[in-house]
Amino acid sequence: MTPKRILITGAAGFLGSHLCDRFIKEGFHVLGMDNLITGDLKNIEHLFRLPNFEFYHHDVSKFIHVPGELDYILHFASPASPIDYLKIPIQTLKVGALGTHNCLGLAKAKKARILVASTSEVYGDPLVHPQSEDYWGNVNPVGPRGVYDEAKRFMESITMAYHTFHQVETRIIRIFNTYGPRMRLNDGRALPAFIGQALRGEDLTVFGDGSQTRSFCYVDDLIEGIYRLLMSDYAYPVNVGNPDEISLREFAEEIIRLTGTTQKIVYKPLPTDDPKQRKPDITKAKTLLGWEPKVSRADGVRITYEYFKSLPSEELTKQPK
Numbered sequence: 226m227t228p229k230r231i232l233i234t235g236a237a238g239f240l241g242s243h244l245c246d247r248f249i250k251e252g253f254h255v256l257g258m259d260n261l262i263t264g265d266l267k268n269i270e271h272l273f274r275l276p277n278f279e280f281y282h283h284d285v286s287k288f289i290h291v292p293g294e295l296d297y298i299l300h301f302a303s304p305a306s307p308i309d310y311l312k313i314p315i316q317t318l319k320v321g322a323l324g325t326h327n328c329l330g331l332a333k334a335k336k337a338r339i340l341v342a343s344t345s346e347v348y349g350d351p352l353v354h355p356q357s358e359d360y361w362g363n364v365n366p367v368g369p370r371g372v373y374d375e376a377k378r379f380m381e382s383i384t385m386a387y388h389t390f391h392q393v394e395t396r397i398i399r400i401f402n403t404y405g406p407r408m409r410l411n412d413g414r415a416l417p418a419f420i421g422q423a424l425r426g427e428d429l430t431v432f433g434d435g436s437q438t439r440s441f442c443y444v445d446d447l448i449e450g451i452y453r454l455l456m457s458d459y460a461y462p463v464n465v466g467n468p469d470e471i472s473l474r475e476f477a478e479e480i481i482r483l484t485g486t487t488q489k490i491v492y493k494p495l496p497t498d499d500p501k502q503r504k505p506d507i508t509k510a511k512t513l514l515g516w517e518p519k520v521s522r523a524d525g526v527r528i529t530y531e532y533f534k535s536l537p538s539e540e541l542t543k544q545p546k
């Protein structure tokens with residue numbers, strides 16, 4: 226039987242590279258695409274020798290052409306951490322808008338099913354807690370984070386329009402904070418920031434008073450959720466994340482205990498529009514996909530810490546791209 230063919234955009238990034246691994250393992254022919262703006266070929270170099278993996282160095286905000294048939298598309302290309310999208314706001318808007326449009330056009334032309342990577346950021350600084358998919362969010366379109374949040378909201382909207390008006394088979398996943406190996410130590414997100422500081426012997430920086438909450442999902446759990454949603458027949462958005470909520474102050478304390486660092490927590494002013502609380506309602510994922518997270522924060526954070534410790538020492542002081 227000829228293997229199914231899947232295009233994964235953002236293939237050299239944190240989540241994209243794990244998706245490439247998973248679909249290779251499932252016997253797919255994987256076409257990875259990335260312009261390497263925040264990603265790193267190191268994440269997928271182990272796949273280059275495989276006959277069922279191809280890599281395309283391409284900006285998906287420009288017209289996409291790939292040869293042959295496609296069964297599936299996973300659109301994961303986009304800067305994803307505030308440190309990135311504050312530095313490259315226009316590219317962030319373009320990949321969420323034009324990049325998604327190009328992927329949807331390709332899905333229509335190839336008669337492929339497409340899943341797009343949306344985010345809990347579509348809920349903005351939520352006024353409803355926990356967040357279920359029927360909450361429309363509280364986003365400041367002209368605030369610094371608006372470039373990411375609104376690009377993803379547009380992404381959802383155009384994806385639904387292609388579903389309704391062109392009968393393209395579409396899936397929308399709303400991903401909540403995910404962590405694991407292949408994150409970048411310097412990407413500014415809480416977990417790599419805390420572990421990086423502990424490994425460098427610096428104090429751990431908490432923004433605000435640290436009472437704001439996040440819910441962290443281990444990458445293997447997320448990848449399973451993406452796989453199940455892609456294979457489902459459900460076109461509306463589905464939250465995938467771990468509802469185990471923790472304040473950032475408590476989380477920093479956990480990292481201090483895990484790493485055994487003797488450093489302390491220091492507090493800095495809260496960035497503009499930083500969400501105060503985040504926790505997914507995963508009722509839909511449970512009922513529709515039979516999915517729920519399996520990896521505890523204790524296990525997932527320990528695996529991620531071991532990964533960061535195994536990196537060459539220059540990674541510890543590397544500046545963001």
Ligand code: NAD
Binds near residue numbers: 344402
């Ligand atoms: P990442 O930065 O590690 O990966 C993104 C990849 O996309 C990078 O390899 C980057 O080079 C590539 N890329 C960006 N713009 C591109 C373009 N125009 N053309 C081609 N490639 C481009 O980020 P990630 O954490 O792996 O996030 C992947 C996706 O998942 C993003 O769409 C993000 O919005 C979404 N997401 C991630 C999280 C999370 O917790 N990691 C949460 C919610 C949503």
